[in-house]
Structures are given as structure tokens and as C-alpha cells.
Amino acid sequence: MQHLPNDTYDVTLDQFGQIATVYGDPGFPVATDVVGGNDTVTAAVAGLNAKLTIFGDDHAMLLGHSQGGNDTLIADIDGGWDTAIVIGDTQSMIDDSKGGNDTIVADAGRTVYTTISAFGDVAADMSGNAQGGHDDITGSIAWRGGANLFAGDAGGFMMDTSHGGNDTLDVSVLTTDGAATVSGDAIGSLRGLAHGGNDNLTVTLNGGSAISSGALFGDSAASLMDFAQGGDDVLTVKLDGQYAEAGAQMYGDAPTMVGNSHGGNDVLNGGAGRDFMYGDARIYEPATPGSITGGVDTLNGGAGDDRMWGGGSSDFFVFNTGSGNDTIVDFDQGNKAVGSTAVEQDLIDVQGYGFADWTALSKLISDNTAGDAVIHLSANDSITLDGIHATNLHPTDFII
Structure with missing residues (x-):
């Protein structure tokens, strides 16, 4: 050669x-x-x-x-x-x-x-x-840059049996008015039997600016289609400075999953601002009920008031002291989005708060006026579980 x-x-x-x-x-x-x-x-x-x-x-x-x-x-x-x-x-x-x-x-x-x-x-x-x-x-x-795009592999699509590398991307948006799109593998869709790599993505935002923003995608900034497989990615958002005005959107795999695609086992670490975190995707279009499978993802919103979707399969939601007032939108309900009736076992990890046992924690759980369970972790921190009543929660739902 x-x-x-x-x-x-x-x-x-x-x-x-x-x-x-x-x-x-x-x-x-x-x-x-x-x-x-x-x-x-x-x-x-x-x-x-x-x-x-x-x-x-x-x-x-x-x-x-x-x-x-x-x-x-x-x-x-x-x-x-x-x-x-x-x-x-x-x-x-x-x-x-x-x-x-x-x-x-x-x-x-x-x-x-x-x-x-x-x-x-x-x-x-x-x-x-x-x-x-x-x-x-x-x-x-x-400052006021245009469509700033970063991808570990392709600026377009990945298709057939192509495979992404294991890439590291570190992007800073430290201006008062700037944004970045960061994907571990492709800006376009993963199609066919394409497979995302195991990537590590970090975006640092200007904490003092509400219009400093980032969007992180573990595999594709568009979609996973056909039988595409997401990689096992790590997505991290950091805020620079003493303020926490900036927020990010984080997708463990892609905004949309279609057909028979499969999500990877991803780790999402939010920043101190308000983040929207999806362990797999936001939109699901399965070929048949349950044909899309999510990965076993770990979501940690960090500080700030975050909204989290684990997606299909059993996921982990981790909360450390100072986590803010967060919402888990699909606790034990992620499989419904892909038409699956398989039972999930999502887990909420609150070890960082030092509760003695389930008895101590259960006293801090009650329903709000909408009927959703709220876990009052401290005077300033809480977890709201959309569509879940306090009486539906058990010790096996938590890591204490």
C-alpha cells in the first residue's frame, strides 16, 4: 500500500x-x-x-x-x-x-x-x-456566530454498515450570544446498519448569558433510522462564571429514532443551568410496537431546574446535593413512547443526600395539586415525577 x-x-x-x-x-x-x-x-x-x-x-x-x-x-x-x-x-x-x-x-x-x-x-x-x-x-x-457545527465523524449522513470512531469533542461557547451544535458521529442521520462510536462530548457555556446555548447529540443531530445503533456516549455541559443562566439540550442518541433503531448506553451530565435531557430521543416512530429500543442511560442534571426523559429501557437518574427542582417526565414510562408494554425499572439515585433509609425518604414524598409525586430532597431541591403518584413509589425505585 x-x-x-x-x-x-x-x-x-x-x-x-x-x-x-x-x-x-x-x-x-x-x-x-x-x-x-x-x-x-x-x-x-x-x-x-x-x-x-x-x-x-x-x-x-x-x-x-x-x-x-x-x-x-x-x-x-x-x-x-x-x-x-x-x-x-x-x-x-x-x-x-x-x-x-x-x-x-x-x-x-x-x-x-x-x-x-x-x-x-x-x-x-x-x-x-x-x-x-x-x-x-x-x-x-x-460572538453572534452562525450555524456552528461539530461532528466526530461526518458532516452529512452515515449509512450502510459504516461505523463512527471513538471521538472527543470539547467546544466552548463563552460569548454572550453564541450557540453550537455538537454531535458525536454525524450531523445528518444514521441509516441502515450504521453504528455510532463511543464518544465524549463537552460543551462549556457562558453562565451569565441566557442566550448562550448548546445542543449535544451522542450520535446524530438528526435521527437514527432503520437498524442504526447508537454508541455508548458521555455528554457533559459546563458553565463558566458565577451565574447559571445558560442551558442546553442533550440527546444521548438523536432527536428522533425511527424504524428499528437502538439507543446506546449513554451518560448525560447537565450543567448548573436549566437543561433538557433525553437519554435516547425526543420523538419515536417505531416500525412496529416496541421495535425501537432505548439504552440503559444515566442522567444527572447537576444544579439548576432540569427536565429529564430517560427513554425506553431501565435508566438511572442521579441527584447530588444542590440539584435544584427537577422533573422526571417519563419515570417507568419510557417504553410507552415506542409502543412497548415491557416493564421498566428506572432507578432514582439520591445517595448524595445521605438519607438513612426508605422510611426517612418516604416521609418526604407527597403529591402536588396535579397529582404528581414530589420528592422533597431539601429546602431547595426536589424531584417531580410526572404521571406518578406517591403511593406508586417503593424502596425498589431508589438507590438510597
Whole structure:
């Protein structure tokens, strides 16, 4: 197999309206199996209205048994009104091709009205038996940036038997007006027998801004379809500063699950603001009743007044001291959303509050005026269980 050389490129865009596309392996051969070089590309953008695109390998289709190199790609943006997209390998992947294990840094945190996107492997789709690399992506968002998109593998779809890599994404939205969409695998849908990787996603928000926001998706920012399988992902939201105004939406797998798709076993860690947390998905469209299965997920809202949906299967809800006034929307009811009559055994973990036993905890549970059980953990913390009466709760529902 042919191996391409390891190259280093330095690019500067310091004039108004400059446009540059940089390739780590320009002219990547597509007629034979090739391994891309381990390239380093550093681009500095100081001009206004610039457009920068970086490919770790080339603007081509990776096919056969070809492999992308293990590249280091850095976009340092200091201008304004700029656009940057950084792709770890190529435009698309098919057959048995593999993405490299790339390191991507896309920093626009000091600019205004700048849009950045970073994809670990391809700008578009992965199909066939393509395999994403294990990529490390770091990004920071500009003030009033546009649609800032980050994905561990694909900027488009994943389909057939393609498989996402085990990626790490760390994105900061520290401006007063900014947002980021962060997906462990793809921005588009996972289809066919596509399988998400086991990814680790972290978004840090400006705690002092109610319009600083992030949306985290363990596998797809769109949907899991057909027989697609979500990975076992970890999603974490952090808040910077002393305030807790910002909040996030977190999906262990995708906003929508369709057909016979399967959720992964995910861990969701909320921040100090108000988070909306879905262990699997928000919308379910099963092919037949019960054909969609959820993962065994763990949701911890952190501080703030959060809303949580575990989804199908038996999930864990964890509450530590200072957890705020939270709501579990589907306690022991997640399977109903996919048309399944299987019995769930969700568990509420309140070990952090130090209750002596069930007798001590049960005295703090009562129904509100709507008939929903409320667990009064402390003077400032509570858990409301939508659709569940206090008399329906038992010691086996808790980890004390």
C-alpha cells in the first residue's frame, strides 16, 4: 500500500475577503489503496470576511482500503465575519476506507459574526463499511456566530454498515450570544446498519448569558433510522462564571429514532443551568410496537431546574446535593413512547443526600395539586415525577 509523505503547511489570510482551501495531501490518488500522510496544517485568519477550508487529506472520496493520515489541523481566527470549515480527512468515505486519528482545533472565540465547523473525518457522507477515526476536536465560538457545527465523524449522513470512531469533542461557547451544535458521529442521520462510536462530548457555556446555548447529540443531530445503533456516549455541559443562566439540550442518541433503531448506553451530565435531557430521543416512530429500543442511560442534571426523559429501557437518574427542582417526565414510562408494554425499572439515585433509609425518604414524598409525586430532597431541591403518584413509589425505585 502506498504511503504519502508527512507535510507541513502554514497559511495566513490577512486581507479582506480572502479565500483559501488547504489540503494535507493534495492530489490524493483514488485509483489505488493509499495511506495519507500525517500532516500538519496551521492557518491564521486576521482579515475580515475570509473563507477558509482545510482538508487533512484531500477533497476526494476515500474508497477501497485507503486510509486518511493522522493529521493536526489548526484554524486560528482573529478577524470577523469569517467562515471556516475543518475536515479531518476527505469529502466522503466508502467501501472499507478508514479515517485517520486527527487532532482539530478551530478557534474563533475572539471574533464576531464568524461561523466555524469541524468534522473529524468527512465533510459529507460515510457509506459502505467505512470506519471513522478516533478524533480529537476542540472549538470555540464567536460572538453572534452562525450555524456552528461539530461532528466526530461526518458532516452529512452515515449509512450502510459504516461505523463512527471513538471521538472527543470539547467546544466552548463563552460569548454572550453564541450557540453550537455538537454531535458525536454525524450531523445528518444514521441509516441502515450504521453504528455510532463511543464518544465524549463537552460543551462549556457562558453562565451569565441566557442566550448562550448548546445542543449535544451522542450520535446524530438528526435521527437514527432503520437498524442504526447508537454508541455508548458521555455528554457533559459546563458553565463558566458565577451565574447559571445558560442551558442546553442533550440527546444521548438523536432527536428522533425511527424504524428499528437502538439507543446506546449513554451518560448525560447537565450543567448548573436549566437543561433538557433525553437519554435516547425526543420523538419515536417505531416500525412496529416496541421495535425501537432505548439504552440503559444515566442522567444527572447537576444544579439548576432540569427536565429529564430517560427513554425506553431501565435508566438511572442521579441527584447530588444542590440539584435544584427537577422533573422526571417519563419515570417507568419510557417504553410507552415506542409502543412497548415491557416493564421498566428506572432507578432514582439520591445517595448524595445521605438519607438513612426508605422510611426517612418516604416521609418526604407527597403529591402536588396535579397529582404528581414530589420528592422533597431539601429546602431547595426536589424531584417531580410526572404521571406518578406517591403511593406508586417503593424502596425498589431508589438507590438510597
